[in-house]
Amino acid sequence: MSGQSDVRVQTEDFDAGAEMAAMRRGDPKIGAVAAFIGLVRDVNDGSAVRSMTLEHYPGMTERALEGIVTEAKGRFRIEHARVIHRVGELQPTDQIVLVITAGGHRGDAFAACEFIMDFLKTQAPLWKKEQTVDGTRWVEARGSDDQAAARWEPRQA
Amino acid sequence: MSGQSDVRVQTEDFDAGAEMAAMRRGDPKIGAVAAFIGLVRDVNDGSAVRSMTLEHYPGMTERALEGIVTEAKGRFRIEHARVIHRVGELQPTDQIVLVITAGGHRGDAFAACEFIMDFLKTQAPLWKKEQTVDGTRWVEARGSDDQAAARWEPRQA
Amino acid sequence: MVVKLLYFASLREQVGSSGESLDLPLGVASVATLREHLIARGGVWQSALAGNRALRVAVNQDLAVATTAIKEGDEVAFFPPVTGG
């Protein structure tokens, strides 16, 4: 709608407030904007995290995220959605991911935002490697993320 | 935690990005920030809306919002929450309300944010009067908002 | 006993008042009896507070129910269902 892509994968940081403002600017049909920011924590699975490296699959990552956004727009009554995911080296408190959804009403905006995060976590080719005080390790996939994605029933045909 | 109150009722606009940044700044335990912005739409219940006036009950409105935030912090694993609600005269595309929640993980941040919005809609003394092309009218409470609030089961003692 | 009454939103417009101090007669000591007492004024009070209208009541800024007791000096607010957010 805005001429900008719904999906960006980038090393640079993002400005959540500016992205949220851009998504609703000049559109008086928008009554609800939901947003989520994921951040690097300094402790994960009991180890102090010094830094993190995010790897992706150029081309497929964008394609997978676009597919998730398209699915969300088909399932929920939203006008706009945007996903920005950072890759490369990040430090604790750094922003990792931003998801914004906007539409007429809050129920669909919230649901679409959480849906996108749940499927991003389980479907988009992105991998975290942590540099901890105990050494370097690849983050293991979580069963709780699979369960979160499984909450969403298959879309009605 | 931050020395600022969790709740503000004000006529001035707010900066969602700055509020979100303030909520996570310097706290490496925060892995998830969820946010919601409610906005004035130009059409409501079929009538074109020219402007809107929000009335509140000074003292009780803040108290009710603080109670909802306290309840959310008891139910969900979040570190911080903030609610800003505007009152006075607003125009289509203006921001009305901001809710931000922040914690370790996304599930609790999302749930707490949606919980606060659902109870704000049904419990906090705030009333909208719309100036439409068809005249001035007080907005009627919605059954769908009561249903949304009723989804949340009573808290376990 | 004297209580402070407040009226908000459409109810405030209908009764033409944002509030008043009122000396209650003996026997008016709950939300339900106070509402009946105001309805007995007739006119706009009767139509605005009629029993079939969904109204919320707060006593000292906490949501109350029909049986909530009212004491000397209480702040009692009447208002329609809320529509913020």
Added chain:
Amino acid sequence: MVVKLLYFASLREQVGSSGESLDLPLGVASVATLREHLIARGGVWQSALAGNRALRVAVNQDLAVATTAIKEGDEVAFFPPVTGG
């Protein structure tokens, strides 16, 4: 037929390669048979791609399953379960 193979994350480190062009022998024309073909190299290939390891496979950048067919020129990526977000 020749296909393009890609390896990501911990799998890339284990096999010591981010990708290769590989000429597949007759009979290797599905995700499952390709995985077996790579395991047959032995050494790090055997340990990294062993059947009991949870791996995801994409063919031409779409998630695939064991029975997904592979054709000349396809891009086939092997990687561990994803951990973004």
